[in-house]
Amino acid sequence: MSKKVTKIGVLTSGGDAPGMNAAIRAVVRTGIYNGLEVYGIMRGYNGMIEDDIFHMDNKSVANIIQRGGTILKTARSKEFMEAAGRQKAYENLRKRGIDGLVVIGGDGSFRGAQRFSNEFDIPCIGLPGTIDKDIAGTDYTIGFDTAVNTAVEAIDKIRDTADAHDRLFVVEVMGRDAGYIALHSGLATGAESVLIPETRTDVEDLISGLTEKEKRKKLVNLVVVAEGDEMGGGSEIGKILKNRLPNMDIRISILGHIQRGGAPSCQDRIIASRMGYHAVESLLSGRHNVMVGIVDDKMHYIPLDTAVKEKQAFTSDWLKIIKILAS
Amino acid sequence: MSKKVTKIGVLTSGGDAPGMNAAIRAVVRTGIYNGLEVYGIMRGYNGMIEDDIFHMDNKSVANIIQRGGTILKTARSKEFMEAAGRQKAYENLRKRGIDGLVVIGGDGSFRGAQRFSNEFDIPCIGLPGTIDKDIAGTDYTIGFDTAVNTAVEAIDKIRDTADAHDRLFVVEVMGRDAGYIALHSGLATGAESVLIPETRTDVEDLISGLTEKEKRKKLVNLVVVAEGDEMGGGSEIGKILKNRLPNMDIRISILGHIQRGGAPSCQDRIIASRMGYHAVESLLSGRHNVMVGIVDDKMHYIPLDTAVKEKQAFTSDWLKIIKILAS
Amino acid sequence: MSKKVTKIGVLTSGGDAPGMNAAIRAVVRTGIYNGLEVYGIMRGYNGMIEDDIFHMDNKSVANIIQRGGTILKTARSKEFMEAAGRQKAYENLRKRGIDGLVVIGGDGSFRGAQRFSNEFDIPCIGLPGTIDKDIAGTDYTIGFDTAVNTAVEAIDKIRDTADAHDRLFVVEVMGRDAGYIALHSGLATGAESVLIPETRTDVEDLISGLTEKEKRKKLVNLVVVAEGDEMGGGSEIGKILKNRLPNMDIRISILGHIQRGGAPSCQDRIIASRMGYHAVESLLSGRHNVMVGIVDDKMHYIPLDTAVKEKQAFTSDWLKIIKILAS
Amino acid sequence: MSKKVTKIGVLTSGGDAPGMNAAIRAVVRTGIYNGLEVYGIMRGYNGMIEDDIFHMDNKSVANIIQRGGTILKTARSKEFMEAAGRQKAYENLRKRGIDGLVVIGGDGSFRGAQRFSNEFDIPCIGLPGTIDKDIAGTDYTIGFDTAVNTAVEAIDKIRDTADAHDRLFVVEVMGRDAGYIALHSGLATGAESVLIPETRTDVEDLISGLTEKEKRKKLVNLVVVAEGDEMGGGSEIGKILKNRLPNMDIRISILGHIQRGGAPSCQDRIIASRMGYHAVESLLSGRHNVMVGIVDDKMHYIPLDTAVKEKQAFTSDWLKIIKILAS
Missing domain, CATH: 3.40.50.460 (Phosphofructokinase domain)
Structure with a gap:
């Protein structure tokens, strides 16, 4: 049985996407509402390695739901791909007692999270944040709309x-x-x-x-x-x-x-908010190391390591429709 | 077996909604592509009664996909609720040989279409166009997004x-x-x-x-x-x-x-285009007197007379999420 | 001869207007560039009275040029209209050594600034910030465009x-x-x-x-x-x-x-930036108690107490043009 | 003394700029209001040469004030730079009795208009339409804002x-x-x-x-x-x-x-409307072969052949302000 999560970290990783701030806000406020302590981690996994981590309260995420970019900044991290980097990262979490992680990013970021969780038994939840919409297991990704x-x-x-x-x-x-x-x-x-x-x-x-x-x-x-x-x-x-x-x-x-860039659309704010809320609910309920997706407008969870890039089989009639309608 | 449709009319009815022009464009061009003659009917059912009907070609709908409003204008029609009005409307269609109708509007407009079709054996297809999104049988309505x-x-x-x-x-x-x-x-x-x-x-x-x-x-x-x-x-x-x-x-x-008002969003243009395309496909394939909807991202057809206003059972957790995230 | 200004406060007062943040940014950075210390005063004159004043550096105004609203918030202040209120306000400035003031607001705010300056010999500069554009001595006001x-x-x-x-x-x-x-x-x-x-x-x-x-x-x-x-x-x-x-x-x-509300237009950001820059230049050069305006695209300075509401004599041909063009 | 103008043509020439439609609308409606017949000329001077000219009424310019692009289309015309091309253009005007011209474009277009007017005694008025704002004799050009x-x-x-x-x-x-x-x-x-x-x-x-x-x-x-x-x-x-x-x-x-592209800003619509109105007023009052500009918010007229590209002497302090404010 999984131990209870009490302190969580949240980070954005990989390419940025509008709506990431709405997701961060949802994670922070849902966490605090449920009695968790929440920490922001800067620049993706780099902040974990370099110990650039700070305590967040409800006000930390005030007035950001409508902002493009990400207040936690984002990056790709080479060091996190090596065992030494992940070890450092773990120690920075441990010294604060952080025992859960929410990672907002793409499939590369999720693979890193899964590996980290395997090694250090810190449960991770992934939220699909990418403008490219090419992630298996969800109809929406944050930023595409x-x-x-x-x-x-x-x-x-x-x-x-x-x-x-x-x-x-x-x-x-x-x-x-x-x-x-x-x-x-x-x-x-x-x-x-x-x-x-x-x-x-x-x-x-x-x-x-x-x-x-x-x-x-x-x-x-x-x-x-x-x-x-x-x-x-x-x-x-x-x-x-x-x-x-x-x-x-x-x-x-x-x-x-x-x-x-730019202010996120209504839809991106909504799916980011819903996903962020359910990321914390998942951590609390023991549903660990999953990506939170939405399929047919219902929350949908798949193991993090299966959340790969996917060429969704879009109905081939789209290209036909485009051709006919442009006549 | 239903007879083959050769000339169709298209109209917008009820409250206007951004994306109606994209739907009109899709109906017109898909119709012409399939060898149909297409007629525009002005101001909803009023144009049928007052004989305000004109021939459309591919250029009639050039450069409108991005426009708010509706080039066919829209209205509610009292006269069409009476038998005499519908009789006049039918005669104006008949004299041109129009033998199919696409109605873009809300549930009230669909009921009118169904009654008209029952009386005069002109097949009708409904496309859900309303900013209110409260129509059964579809996840999207044109204009809501x-x-x-x-x-x-x-x-x-x-x-x-x-x-x-x-x-x-x-x-x-x-x-x-x-x-x-x-x-x-x-x-x-x-x-x-x-x-x-x-x-x-x-x-x-x-x-x-x-x-x-x-x-x-x-x-x-x-x-x-x-x-x-x-x-x-x-x-x-x-x-x-x-x-x-x-x-x-x-x-x-x-x-x-x-x-x-305003230029329709990407999503409204897309669902309007897909629905308009499939409205003509439905007329051609003999699937008559249905509303074209999209459910779980697939085309979905329900009989026109069941396309009533519906309080969709939105997941009650939305109100809870709103409350928690605003803390 | 006027004494040299070394520490300045900046505030926004009266109704808010898009572009106020761009003006604050310009005042802060031009001040620091010229070796001044700059203090932000919250909620107009209320912050002076209630001692809600904080030190600002270049980072305090990072990433705000494009934001609507005002990071210093704004209000109308009844207490500042009374001698006792202004006395309190003065003491809060004096204990920090603030010896100059930039007030972004409308004609009511300027009258308050003039009175304050008369009583306590703190030079004030006014920047016209109002969406209504009805201030004498300037072609532009921040927020109108x-x-x-x-x-x-x-x-x-x-x-x-x-x-x-x-x-x-x-x-x-x-x-x-x-x-x-x-x-x-x-x-x-x-x-x-x-x-x-x-x-x-x-x-x-x-x-x-x-x-x-x-x-x-x-x-x-x-x-x-x-x-x-x-x-x-x-x-x-x-x-x-x-x-x-x-x-x-x-x-x-x-x-x-x-x-x-909303992100300020290009023009509002530009006039706010130019006015903010010249507000500090005015304080430094001893041109005190003036409103900084722009007339015929050149900086223009009028005594604060003459910066009243003005019905600009807009050319009467506008109404005629409107009528003819709507035919 | 110049003869009275009775029929005018309007065209857009050179690079397109948002607000050109607002200018066309103003020329057409002010012309009709003053009893003139107005003709639209397609694709700049090409339409004059190729006889692509059509009669316009008040409805021809309905619902275009907010549209980007130009309903008359625009082009550069090589043929108009040669005497033979201008001769053809003149004949197409003459056969309709068009005895005045409004040209919306840049300095190159104005030089063409001046030459044409010299040769054929058709008075021309220029309106500065260019996003680049680099035309002498006006503070604004249509499209810049x-x-x-x-x-x-x-x-x-x-x-x-x-x-x-x-x-x-x-x-x-x-x-x-x-x-x-x-x-x-x-x-x-x-x-x-x-x-x-x-x-x-x-x-x-x-x-x-x-x-x-x-x-x-x-x-x-x-x-x-x-x-x-x-x-x-x-x-x-x-x-x-x-x-x-x-x-x-x-x-x-x-x-x-x-x-x-894009819907023109408020300012571009206003200056285009004012300039269009005064273009017709100029033709009527005998002030011929001028460019209509706005200087210090007043209408300003300069001979067409002096309306050359100009590096406006923008105050050198702008670059300094940019540098200081980015600190």
Whole structure:
């Protein structure tokens, strides 16, 4: 039987995502409400190793639910991948009596947590925080909804100028391994084509589609590319199209890091709050070393070590719908 | 066996909702792609009765996916509730050969569609378009996600001034019969309390909670009220609180119609596009007189006459989470 | 000759306005850069009286330039209007050696500062911070540009639903004594009429204009009313119009406190930064007891006691332009 | 004495800018109000040459004041630079009796208009429409305020992730010849340094400043670069900094074309409306071949051929203020 948790640490790790602050707030306040002491750990696992840990109360998380970024900062930690680093980290927890951990981050962060928990018997709970939405065991990840809305608003602006000049824009959105941001933002902005890592890009098909639309004098032409598409990102695709379609006025836009920031959307704040609440409930109820997800709008728990990156099998009809609706 | 549909009409009916234009676009382009002729009907059922109907092509819906409102305008129609009105409407469809209808609106509009279909054997498909999200048979309704995000952004601004002056704000959001907007926007903005029609408002509990927070000098105090709360809307609740808490600086804000407008969110554009696409697919495949919904991220069809207003059984832990996280 | 200033206090007073944080940041960092010690005073003059004063360094104002509200909070202070209150305030400054003051607020706050300076020989500098823009001696006040943009974005959303339903909306914006917000937001959103305190509202003219537009089936009809119009705010005007135009579908929207919050616009951050910088420069150079304004894009200084509320003589052609452009 | 104008054409030319639609609306409606016939000309001077000209009424410009882009589309026209092209353009105007022209664009477009007017005695009025703000004879150009606010909102998002990861971001904003967007957005977002074409970039000074801030562990580090800086744009500056500061985590973001689109700000709508109104007034009153500007908030007219690109002598204290406030 697992011993009772009394003091917990919370940290954000890996790439930042809007809504992480809402998750931190939920963990801290639910912890305190349940009589736990809560500690903030700075810069992911680095703060554990470097002993950058501080006591948090209800006020520590006041007025942050609406803020982008993370008040605990975040980082990837090389040292934590080595046994010596994890040992140091453990000692810094032990000297404060911290006996539970909530890790907000991606699959890499979860693997680290699992290993740490195996070695030192500190139960860990993972919350999926990544704008890329490519984690198994949950329908939502914290930050995705904000990131796609940021992408959509940016592409809406690009539409205005594309339309005014009758230009074709190739827009690159984030997504090194996953095409979710591209797929959602492309469908939502009426792109002709969406190029993603999950499917093979058929350049001839793309070109013949654009040529046909050119002939019909369609108003706005957008191609949305995930940065990790197997043919290359926006710059590569743009180069190919310019080469093959020399009579078109083609421009390239790389949306970049704006997709990581900004006030979180309503949905990201809500799932972060719910997940944070249930992370503490899990620690208290002895459901340890799990990732807290939401599936079909119900809380869902999977062992931390199975929370790997996943290419969700999005219904293949999305690409078909995109094509038909852009006609 | 149902006869083949060849010409369809599309209309928006009842209260408007952001994303209706994305749905219209999807219906029009999917229809044309499948060889149908598509007609736009103005101002809901009124346009059918008054013969305000026009032919649409792919360009008719260019550059509207990102627009709030509805290019077909919307209205409630008294005349359509009477047999004579529906008869006139039918004749206007018949003279053009329109033999299928897509109705984007709420439960009242669906009942009208069902009755019309029963009388004249014109198959109808309903798409749930309402910011209130209170329709059975679907997890999403077109417009809800945009409306809650608008409410959240407005309340974020109110937080700024509430914090600067140490004031308590009572904010009224839309929702005559349903508390979804209040519940989501309240959880997302860290409100102390959310008052909704679905639960009995306990004023004494509300007042003791606010008094306790006053003592702890909590920074921001927000109460979010659905307009249809059984104790009254923002003005009534505000009056009660001012009366009972004379030492607090209490202000009231009624968010009002801003919640109905604005560019639709990514999610509303996506569900509207998917629903519009599948509305035409349903007409073509002979699945008639259904509402197209999405349940657990899969398309879901229910008979039009069962698509009534529904108090979705939201997990009661939401109100508990709101209370704990606002501590 | 004035003695040299070495330690300064900064406070925000009266109604809050977006951009106040940018002004605080500029005062603090310009002060420190010039070798001064800088103290933050909480809740306007109340903090001086209640000794709620704290030392500030460069980090105290990190990451606030983009925040609405004011980290120093704000209030109106009754006690400071009495000699005993000002005496207490002075003693709290003196015990820290604070020998200069920067007050960010409106004309009422400036009169208090002038009186205080007369009594205790502490030089004061005023920065005009009010969303109402009604202060003599400056073309800009901190917060106005953000407030009108918030009003414009809200009215844009209302336009969407007004257009969808062919409704007339009466929208009330802030402005108890001044019509600037109404005039700017009304011109920018294509309102038919703008009702402001500075001009007599001609109801017959308003009604005949709306009637004529009704006949022409103009798409969107908006009337923007300043809350301080001499005929009453949005509710009163709405009532009159509903009474006189019973066939129109008329709705009322009171924008309210959302106009006070939100991230400041680029312009508000810039004028706040420039004014804050020059406030400290003024204290250092012995130009005391002035309000720092900007006139024709140049810094402009007027004695604090002349910085009264002013109905700026806005060119009367604005109302004419609004009328012609809404045709 | 100039003959009376009776039919006018309006066009947008050169790079597009938010607010152009508000200007078109003002020209059309003021023209019609004064009894003129108004024609829209598509794609700048190209539409004149290709006879793509259409009659406009009040409804042609309904519901566009809030839209980015330009409903008349825009382009640069090579053919119009040659006598044969202008001759064709003239004939297309003459056959409709168009005897006056309003050109919304930049200095290049104005030179074309002047030449055309010299050759064919068609009076032309220029309205300064460019996000770059680098035109002599006016304090405002249509589009600048929207573009800087877009840049500021994007950089605010980048700040969130920069802060979360302790990264230095080099952000490139638009401005091929002018640093206004960089200067305004840099001051408004608290950048350490702003690199602009108007001043020589001192790399050593930049590096020593960043090194010093690194030591003080300043939270957010931003360098804003105008694309036309004489040392190169964001990519070049980023490369140099990465090379010289190998221990810093440095990222580059090119904001790109999002700066050209989006709903215009309140200010851009207002100046566009005022300028459009006065363009028609100028044509009617015989004040021909001028650019309509606003200087010190008053309408200001300069001969079209003097409306050249201008490096406005912005007060050199801005760069100093930026440096001090970023400490």
